[in-house]
Amino acid sequence: MSHDTRPRDGRHPDVLTASDEATAVYAEHRELLFSIVYNLLGSVADTEDVLQDTWMAWAARGMDGVERPRAYLVRIAVNTALARQAAVARRRESYPGPWLPEPLVARFAAEDDAAEDAARGEAVSLAMLVVLETLTPLSRAVFILHEVFGYPHTEIAEILGRSPASVRQVAHRAKAHVRSRRTRRTVDRRTQREATERFLAAALGGDLAALMRILAPDVTLWTDGGGVRRAALRPVEGRDKVARLIAGQVHRSAGDLDVRYRTVNGDPSAVLFEDGAPYAVMVLDMAEDGEHVEGIYAVSNPDKLAHLVGEVTDEEDGREGRARPGEAR
Structure with missing residues (x-):
């Protein structure tokens, strides 16, 4: 902008x-x-x-x-x-149940365009933000400034009013902490986009078998309803539990939901609408094999979706388009 x-x-x-x-x-x-x-x-x-x-x-x-x-x-x-x-x-x-970051939603950029990489470089994925929540505020600031925005330790020291030596130490510990909880992923955007479409088609269609095929055995589902919309009060772990929960809950609303594929915090994701209003944002975290979903982040808290009202119109949907419930593109 x-x-x-x-x-x-x-x-x-x-x-x-x-x-x-x-x-x-x-x-x-x-x-x-x-x-x-x-x-x-x-x-x-x-x-x-x-x-x-x-x-x-x-x-x-x-x-x-x-x-x-x-x-x-x-x-x-x-x-x-x-x-x-x-x-x-x-x-x-x-906060009632898991707290997830407020999603930043944008339209897909042109496929394989350099603008995508630039936009992604400034955005920390929802999955990474969840990991960063486990850092202290100081460690998170150092990590973000150094690893995401490329600030040298000496400049970070000036920003935070600390010595360069202490900042280096904090940066080292923060990086090790993050790496121990999240390995670096190399899944390309096209693969993640296609996996998101397959996942939503199976979920909205109530296809339990298809869900079981795409979910990793140790998949975890985080749902953030903010106490307003129905959501699990703690993360749900394991392919069988996650698949059955999704197939049951999402399929019941499938007839009223409209899916529009968007970029959320730099990653290809989906925004679900109900009667033209944002209902949920769903982000998938792919396993290193690029074939299975390891993490699912579903944000349905209306307060966290309020900034999306009026931002997405039918006329905006082009190549990324809209998918009817249970319909793969």
């Missing part, structure tokens, strides 16, 4: 006020700030609140004496997000 930071009152850029310049600089870096903070918090609403606080601090500070505006803005945003972590953690302690 690009930002139009040109003045709207006809003035030449050379006569912009300090306030105009600060606004333009902030707008230029807002997408980066959103990506970093979202990956730290996993919530669009909390991210927007942090960015509002960041803007207010930036506007009050002004441009005077700021040699590296981008670094300054990132430092404000990251530390504001870390300060917010305690309140976020308290909310999640009383």
Whole structure:
């Protein structure tokens, strides 16, 4: 997304006020700030609140004496997000059932296009965000800044107000922690897209045998209904339990559900609609063999889908299109 930071009152850029310049600089870096903070918090609403606080601090500070505006803005945003972590953690302690990150949904990019890789590079998958929830806030910040956004340890140290040596140590431990819980995957996007379509066709069609074939023996299902929609209160493990649960619950609603394939946090996924309103986002985590589904993340909490209302219309559906329940494309 690009930002139009040109003045709207006809003035030449050379006569912009300090306030105009600060606004333009902030707008230029807002997408980066959103990506970093979202990956730290996993919530669009909390991210927007942090960015509002960041803007207010930036506007009050002004441009005077700021040699590296981008670094300054990132430092404000990251530390504001870390300060917010305690309140976020308290909310999640009383959350009904598993808490999953709020999905970021976009249309599929052109197949095998470089834009896909660029978009994916800035997005942490839903499966990875679940793993990052097991890190401390500091470790998560270091991991995100270094592993996702490529910040060197010395610059991270400046952002967090710590020594480079301590940041390196935190980075090493965080990376080992993540690797112990999630191995690096090399499944290509086409394979994941096709697996998602086969999975939804089997699930919505109530085809238990087809589900059993695509699920890995140790598959785990996470469902987040936020206490509003029906969902398991803990992760469901094992192919037999997961297949029967999905075949039973999803098939009962199949006649009312419409599937549209989208990119969620950088991965080909599916958005389910009921009567034109978003009902659930479903993301699959493929096993290393590229053939079986190892993890299923289903977000149906209406609060986490509210930002999708009105964003997806029938006219938008082209190649990725819509699939009727139980119908493979």
